[in-house]
Amino acid sequence: MLWLIPALPLLGAVVNGLVGSRLPRALSSWLAVAFLGAAFGVSVSAVSNLIALPAEERVIHETLYQWIGVGDFSVNVAFWFDPLSAIMILVITGIGTLITMYAVGYMEHEHDYARFFTAMNLFAFAMLMLVLADNYLLMFLGWEGVGVCSYLLIGFWFNRDNLAVGTDEKFLSPRSSATKAFVVNRIGDFGFMLGIILMFWTFGSLAFEEVFHDAEAMFQIGAPVITIMTLLLFLGATGKSAQIPLYVWLPDAMAGPTPVSALIHAATMVTAGVYMVARSHVLYELAPITLSVVAIIGVLTAFVAATIALAQNDLKRVLAYSTVSQLGYMFFALGVGAFGAGIFHLMTHAFFKALLFLSAGAVMHAMNDMIDMRRLGGLRKIMPITFATFLIGALALSGFPLFSGFFSKDEILAEGYSRGAIVLWVVGVLVALMTAIYSFRAVILTFGGKPRWKEGEVVGAHDKDAHDEHGAHGLHPHEASPVMWVPLVVLAVGALFGGFVGLPHILGPNYFAQFLEPVFGGHELEISATLEWTLIATSTIAALIGIFIALRFYAGDTKIPAQLARDYPSLYNLLANKYWVDQIYDYTLARPGRWLANAFWLDVDGRVINGFADGLGHAFRNIGQRVRSLQGGYARGYALAMLIGIVVVIAVVVARL
Amino acid sequence: MLTVTHYTILSALLFAIGALTVLIRRNPLIMFMGIELMLNAVNLAFVAFSRFLNDMSGQVFVFIVLTVAAAEVAVGLALVVAIFRARENVDVDEIDLLKG
Amino acid sequence: MNYGALMEAIVFYLFATLAILAALGVVIARSAVRSALALALVFVSLAAMYILLNAPFLAVAQIMIYAGAVLILFLFVIMVLNPRLDIIGARSTAQTVTAILFSIALLGLMVATLIGGQLAPATGIFTPDLIREVGHVQVIGALLFGEFLLPFEIASVVLLIAIVGAMTLARRERVDPTATKRDLKRDLR
Numbered sequence: 001m002l003w004l005i006p007a008l009p010l011l012g013a014v015v016n017g018l019v020g021s022r023l024p025r026a027l028s029s030w031l032a033v034a035f036l037g038a039a040f041g042v043s044v045s046a047v048s049n050l051i052a053l054p055a056e057e058r059v060i061h062e063t064l065y066q067w068i069g070v071g072d073f074s075v076n077v078a079f080w081f082d083p084l085s086a087i088m089i090l091v092i093t094g095i096g097t098l099i100t101m102y103a104v105g106y107m108e109h110e111h112d113y114a115r116f117f118t119a120m121n122l123f124a125f126a127m128l129m130l131v132l133a134d135n136y137l138l139m140f141l142g143w144e145g146v147g148v149c150s151y152l153l154i155g156f157w158f159n160r161d162n163l164a165v166g167t168d169e170k171f172l173s174p175r176s177s178a179t180k181a182f183v184v185n186r187i188g189d190f191g192f193m194l195g196i197i198l199m200f201w202t203f204g205s206l207a208f209e210e211v212f213h214d215a216e217a218m219f220q221i222g223a224p225v226i227t228i229m230t231l232l233l234f235l236g237a238t239g240k241s242a243q244i245p246l247y248v249w250l251p252d253a254m255a256g257p258t259p260v261s262a263l264i265h266a267a268t269m270v271t272a273g274v275y276m277v278a279r280s281h282v283l284y285e286l287a288p289i290t291l292s293v294v295a296i297i298g299v300l301t302a303f304v305a306a307t308i309a310l311a312q313n314d315l316k317r318v319l320a321y322s323t324v325s326q327l328g329y330m331f332f333a334l335g336v337g338a339f340g341a342g343i344f345h346l347m348t349h350a351f352f353k354a355l356l357f358l359s360a361g362a363v364m365h366a367m368n369d370m371i372d373m374r375r376l377g378g379l380r381k382i383m384p385i386t387f388a389t390f391l392i393g394a395l396a397l398s399g400f401p402l403f404s405g406f407f408s409k410d411e412i413l414a415e416g417y418s419r420g421a422i423v424l425w426v427v428g429v430l431v432a433l434m435t436a437i438y439s440f441r442a443v444i445l446t447f448g449g450k451p452r453w454k455e456g457e458v459v460g461a462h463d464k465d466a467h468d469e470h471g472a473h474g475l476h477p478h479e480a481s482p483v484m485w486v487p488l489v490v491l492a493v494g495a496l497f498g499g500f501v502g503l504p505h506i507l508g509p510n511y512f513a514q515f516l517e518p519v520f521g522g523h524e525l526e527i528s529a530t531l532e533w534t535l536i537a538t539s540t541i542a543a544l545i546g547i548f549i550a551l552r553f554y555a556g557d558t559k560i561p562a563q564l565a566r567d568y569p570s571l572y573n574l575l576a577n578k579y580w581v582d583q584i585y586d587y588t589l590a591r592p593g594r595w596l597a598n599a600f601w602l603d604v605d606g607r608v609i610n611g612f613a614d615g616l617g618h619a620f621r622n623i624g625q626r627v628r629s630l631q632g633g634y635a636r637g638y639a640l641a642m643l644i645g646i647v648v649v650i651a652v653v654v655a656r657l
Numbered sequence: 658m659l660t661v662t663h664y665t666i667l668s669a670l671l672f673a674i675g676a677l678t679v680l681i682r683r684n685p686l687i688m689f690m691g692i693e694l695m696l697n698a699v700n701l702a703f704v705a706f707s708r709f710l711n712d713m714s715g716q717v718f719v720f721i722v723l724t725v726a727a728a729e730v731a732v733g734l735a736l737v738v739a740i741f742r743a744r745e746n747v748d749v750d751e752i753d754l755l756k757g
Numbered sequence: 758m759n760y761g762a763l764m765e766a767i768v769f770y771l772f773a774t775l776a777i778l779a780a781l782g783v784v785i786a787r788s789a790v791r792s793a794l795a796l797a798l799v800f801v802s803l804a805a806m807y808i809l810l811n812a813p814f815l816a817v818a819q820i821m822i823y824a825g826a827v828l829i830l831f832l833f834v835i836m837v838l839n840p841r842l843d844i845i846g847a848r849s850t851a852q853t854v855t856a857i858l859f860s861i862a863l864l865g866l867m868v869a870t871l872i873g874g875q876l877a878p879a880t881g882i883f884t885p886d887l888i889r890e891v892g893h894v895q896v897i898g899a900l901l902f903g904e905f906l907l908p909f910e911i912a913s914v915v916l917l918i919a920i921v922g923a924m925t926l927a928r929r930e931r932v933d934p935t936a937t938k939r940d941l942k943r944d945l946r
Contacts, residue, residue, distance in 0.1 A: 635749055636688075640680055640856050647862045654870055658762055659769055664810070665871050667773050671799070673864035674780040680856035681784065684840055686831060687792045690783055693827065694796065697803055700819075708810040711881030713896060716812055717905045720897065723822055724912040728919030730827050734834045735926035741838055 002046060002062045002079045005089060006132065008039040009124035016121060020114025029104040032117035036100050036124055040093035047086045058082055058518050061134060061209075068137075072204060080134035080208055084519045087343060088131040088275055091350050095267045096124050098487035102358050103259035105483035106365060116156060120263070123149035127268050131275055135207040136196050139276065143192065143240065146269045147185045153264060154178040154256040163255055166370035166459035169314065174255040181249035188239015188246050195232030202229070212282040221286050230283050230290040233276065241273030242324045243301045243331060248582055250324055254316040258361030261316060266323050266357055267350035274330045274346050278339045281520060285337065295335025295416075299424045299431075302328030304579065306434040310441070311575035315360050315371045318442050322397065323353055325431060329412055332428060338415035340516045344502045345408035347512075352396035352405055352495040358488055359390035363446060365484070366477035370459050373442065378451035383479045387447045389488040394443050396495040398436035399543045404499030406540070411504060414535045418527045429542050436546025444554040504532060664705035671698035685737045685749045689730065696726045768809060776802035789835045793828060800824040811885045814893045 012035030020028040050058050063078035079085075100120055107113055126145025133139040155178030157163065164171050172180065200206055202225055203214045219226050237243070242250040253265050264270070277284060277294065284291055305325035312318045326349050333342035364371050366383060380387040396405035409432060417425040453459075456474035479485070502512035527535075553560045565572040574580075671694060678691025700719045707715025740752060779802060782795030800823040807816035888896055901909050 635752065636680055636683075637852070640852060640859070643676060643680065643856070643859050643863065647859050647866065650863070650866050650870075654866055657870075659765055659809075661876050662871055663769065663773075664806070666868055667776065667806075669864055669867040669871065670777055671780055672867070673860050674777070674784060676863065677856065677860045678784045680860070681853060684789055686789050686835055686838070686840070687783070690792055690796045690831065693823070694780055694783060694799060697799065697823070701803055701806055704807055704810050704812050704815060708812070708885070709876060709879060711879045711883050711885075713881070713883045713900055714905075716815055716897060717900050717908075719815055720818070720901065721905075721908050721912050723818060725915055727822055727827055728915050730830060731919045731923040732926065734830055735923035738834060738837060739926045 001042070002060065002081055002132065003064055004042045005039050005046065005093070006125050006128040008035045008042065009121040009128065011035060012121035013118050013125060016114050016118040020118060021112075023114070025108070025113050026104075028114050029100075029107070029117055032121050033097060033100045033104060035121060036093060037097045039124070039128070040090075040097050043086075043089045043093045046081065047090060050081060050083070050086055055518055063134075073200070075135055075137045075206055077138060078134040078207075079132040081132065082519055083515050083517075084275075084278060084343065085131050087347060087516075088271075089128060091271075091347055092124065092127050092131065092268050095350055095354050095491070096120075096263060098490055099259050099263045099267070099354060099358065102262075102361070102484050102487040103257070105481050106259055106361055107257065112156075116153070116257070119149050119152040119156070120259075123153065123264060123269070127272070130272055134209070135205075136199060136211070137206045139279075140189075140192065140196060143236070143272060143276075144189065146264070146272060147182060147189070147240070150185075150253070150264050150269055151178045151182045153260040154181055154253045156256055156260070163369070164314070164372070165368060166375050167313070167372035169372065171314075172252045172255060177249075177252040177255040181253050184246050184249040185239045188236045191232045191235025191239070193236075195229050195236065198225070198229045198232065208279070215283055215286060219286055222288060223286060226283055227287040227289050230280070230287045231293065233280060233283075234290060234294055237273030237277055237331075238297065239273075240276075241270050241327050241331070243273070243297055243328060244304065247301060247305070247324050248585060251317050251320040251578070254314070254320050258316070258357055258364060261320070262354045262357035262361070265320065266353035270323060270327055271330075271346050271350070274327065274334065274342055277331070277334050278343055278520075281334075281339045284334070291335050291337065293335075295332050295421060295424060298328045298331025298333075298335055299427050300328070301325070302332065302431045303427055303434075306431045306438065307575055308578050309438040310434060311572060313372050313374050315363070315373050315376075315442055315446060316357070318373075318438055319353070319356055319360060322356075322435065322438065323349075325435065326353065326397075329409060329428070329431070332416060332421075332424060333412040336416050336419045336421050336424075338412065338419070339520045340513045341408070341411040341415050343516065344512050345405075345412055348396065348404035348408040348495070348498050351491055351498050352393045352403075355389055355393040355488060355491040355495050356397065358484070358491065359386050359393060362386045362480040362484055362488070363390075365480060367453070368459050368475055370453075370475075373445040375453055375459075376446045376451075377449045377453070378447070379477065380447040382477050383447075385479060385485045385488065389485070389492040390447065391443060392492045392495050394439040396499075398439045398546060399432055399539055400547075401540050401543075402499070404495050404497070406543075407499035407502050407504070410536055410539050411502065413539055414504065414527070414532060417535055418531075429538060432539055433542040433546045436543045437550050440547050440550030441554050444550060448555060504536065661705050661709040665702050668698045668702040668705065671695075671701065683748050683750060685741070686734075688749065689733055689737070693726065693730065696722060765809065768805065772802045772805040772809075776806075789840055790832070793831045793835060796831070797824050797828050800828065811888060812893060814897055 012032050015035075016028055016032055020031075023031075046060075050060060060081040061078065062081070063076050065077055066074055067077045068075040100117070103116070103120065107116055110116065123146055126142045126149055128142070130139050130142025130146060133142060155174045158175045158178070161173045162171065163174065171177075196206060199211060203211050205211060205214075215226060235246075239246040250265055250270070254261055256264075284294070302325045305321045305328065309318050309321035309325065312321060326345070330342045330345050330349070333339070333345060360371065362383065363376070363379060363386065366379070366386075367376065370376070392403070396403040399406045399409045413425055413428050413432075416428060453475055455476065458474050480488075502510050504510070552558075577583075675691045675694030675698060678694060679688050682688055682691065700722055703715040703719045703722075707713060707719075744751070776799050779795045779798035783792045783799065786792040786795060800819060804816040804819045804824075807813070807819060883896065
């Protein structure tokens with residue numbers, strides 16, 4: 001019955017893929033929602049089955065068939081269903097259904113709706129396979145599958161060049177963004193593959209059960225093989241989950257439709273790396289060096305991304321860098337060994353980040369796709385529901401007390417501190433501060449203050465291929481339709497109350513951690529109640545300070561930010577240009593890479609290989625010409641040839657006598 | 658004392674000369690003569706062997722060869738006539754319609 | 758002094774030389790008629806050889822058929838075609854040289870084999886004495902109509918075919934009643 005969970009969205013993708021363009025828009029899109037929703041239903045039922053089992057036995061291992069069988073090595077299409085998978089599938093199918101439902105409204109003017117919903121369902125299928133797989137190869141299949149769907153969805157508007165409306169910021173075209181995402185991910189995937197190969201070489205198998213069991217039996221903590229293996233796998237995770245050094249694709253992925261950003265680049269695909277590391281915790285616990293690397297990179301990424309988010313003007317970009325930053329938090333948690341905390345934050349983040357993205361999408365929908373915050377403002381009265389949900393999301397993101405983000409972020413920081421990563425903890429608190437700043441900066445600039453636009457103003461007139469047919473008309477912003485704000489409200493509820501399942505133990509029971517105990521093993525925070533309260537207070541104060549700074553700087557259209565930008569131009573430029581990382585990558589990697597590719601194409605393939613193939617043809621033709629001349633129709637020539645032949649034969653015979 | 662070797666060496670010589678004729682001359686008629694020469698050389702060999710082996714089948718063979726050679730000459734020359742009748746010069750090298 | 762053997766040797770070498778020189782004459786002569794006459798000389802020399810080899814009937818048949826019929830046929834065709842003086846040589850010097858070389862090689866191989874070889878013991882029943890006694894014609898006749906009847910019959914069929922073939926091939930196609938030499942040239946080209 002577990003197989004239904006990925007099969008239903010797959011079926012949806014097949015239906016929409018084959019006949020979707022012939023169906024009316026409503027049918028095609030709601031079908032996609034229905035399939036994913038059905039998968040959610042099955043997931044709930046599966047989870048309740050799981051809970052019915054006693055805690056120590058909460059594993060359901062269902063094998064469908066043998067995929068590869070070569071000698072001793074075999075890989076099955078099989079599912080491994082334990083509490084960790086349970087959480088993941090609930091997030092994927094639940095939030096996925098809500099987002100797909102939202103997309104029905106968001107994409108209502110899109111001609112190519114069938115292609116969109118096909119890819120969305122296909123993505124869900126791949127992601128579900130990823131988290132349900134019982135072996136690394138099947139997981140890798142899902143891993144690649146989500147990469148492909150991400151490519152398809154980011155590049156959904158592949159015909160368009162510049163989507164930025166109402167601003168002269170230059171962003172990458174959807175086609176280039178999709179390619180960039182895929183290529184950068186490929187680098188990570190390469191690491192992943194090497195890790196898998198090493199795993200196969202070491203253990204002879206790729207199934208979780210066997211690998212984890214053998215790893216503990218064969219290796220000591222700190223074994224080099226395991227360290228290398230985990231580092232390679234982590235490289236894959238940095239690609240998929242947008243950490244340093246492979247995070248550069250995520251901001252450009254905002255070229256895709258907003259539901260895509262919400263689903264793939266906030267809630268699910270980018271969390272694949274986190275899931276993978278958490279799933280492989282047995283291996284990572286054997287490699288403390290790797291864990292340190294993970295934690296450091298996580299915190300570093302969180303810090304760098306947060307600083308960049310402070311200086312971005314495009315709301316979706318702010319959210320994108322915020323995602324990178326929050327993913328950094330999750331890796332921080334994983335790196336210090338608090339796997340459960342990382343997954344907890346994964347879940348809460350899925351809720352509030354999806355919420356933020358969808359709200360931003362509602363704003364885009366209302367403002368003819370304009371999302372440059374410098375041109376927005378004053379939307380709270382026009383779009384109250386969106387404003388409320390966005391605000392809830394921002395509060396959760398900032399870690400405001402009692403919102404979901406507060407509990408998950410707090411747990412990560414507490415775990416970090418208690419396990420001795422003090423420096424990282426400090427940075428983490430700083431990041432929380434900056435998170436609050438940029439979150440509320442976004443809130444104020446978008447919804448607060450006075451409108452910096454005019455009713456009836458025509459924006460994006462130069463973009464004649466605008467996605468929104470309203471584009472030709474002036475701005476008439478209005479609240480989103482119910483099909484869009486209902487999911488917003490549902491997500492807001494989750495962002496508000498979702499944290500209560502994981503209370504810090506001084507406040508109450510942590511059901512979340514308990515649920516995950518069979519997977520990660522129990523671990524009680526070994527710090528005193530006082531210390532814990534202190535830590536909670538610290539992160540809360542950081543969040544409040546951040547909110548205050550944001551209000552001070554941005555509410556009421558103050559000149560402070562502009563003044564700061566003028567006073568510290570180099571710092572501002574550094575942040576606004578994202579530390580010039582994209583440019584650095586371009587010069588050091590992309591250009592040489594392209595040069596090399598061209599060289600291979602033109603010289604190696606063009607000259608050498610084609611030359612060889614053509615040359616072979618020419619050679620044969622020449623030989624043919626020459627041989628042809630033997631048949632000159634010249635009888636005496638034939639006779640001579642015969643004589644020569646006779647002489648040779650006789651000579652041979654005589655010689656043998 | 659004449660042995661079979663004398664005759665057969667003579668036969669070989671004639672055969673070689675006949676082959677040379679076929680290869681070197683352009684006139685088809687003379688080429689044909691070369692062929693006749695070769696046939697005769699072989700006949701000589703047959704008769705020689707027949708004599709020294711006391712076996713008559715060699716001579717019968719020669720008789721048949723004689724017949725066939727005559728027939729072959731008839732047909733061959735008819736062919737030559739047919740091909741070269743209307744041409745100016747009689748040159749075998751010009752017949753190259755079977756060119757590859 | 759064995760005059761028989763001496764006589765035999767003299768006749769052999771005489772006619773052998775004649776045959777070789779005549780054969781060379783066939784190769785070398787520029788005019789077709791001269792080649793034909795040289796060929797006739799070869800035929801006659803070979804007839805002499807046959808007599809030496811105790812096959813008088815064959816000698817006579819050789820002269821009648823070859824020198825008498827085949828050669829005359831050759832001469833008639835030469836007369837009809839009236840060829841120019843022939844150029845001796847293959848298309849390129851290389852080919853000529855190759856032809857000569859390989860002919861010599863062939864000759865060399867044959868001679869080497871013959872000299873190095875040994876004749877098998879004479880197991881047949883037809884000794885020269887027997888032939889002289891019975892009569893050469895009678896012996897050949899007996900064999901032709903006895904043991905070798907089938908080849909004999911087939912040979913006659915071959916002759917028949919040759920006659921028909923030669924007639925068919927050499928006939929002029931009268932498509933156009935007034936076909937001129939020019940038309941035919943055009944056709945053939």
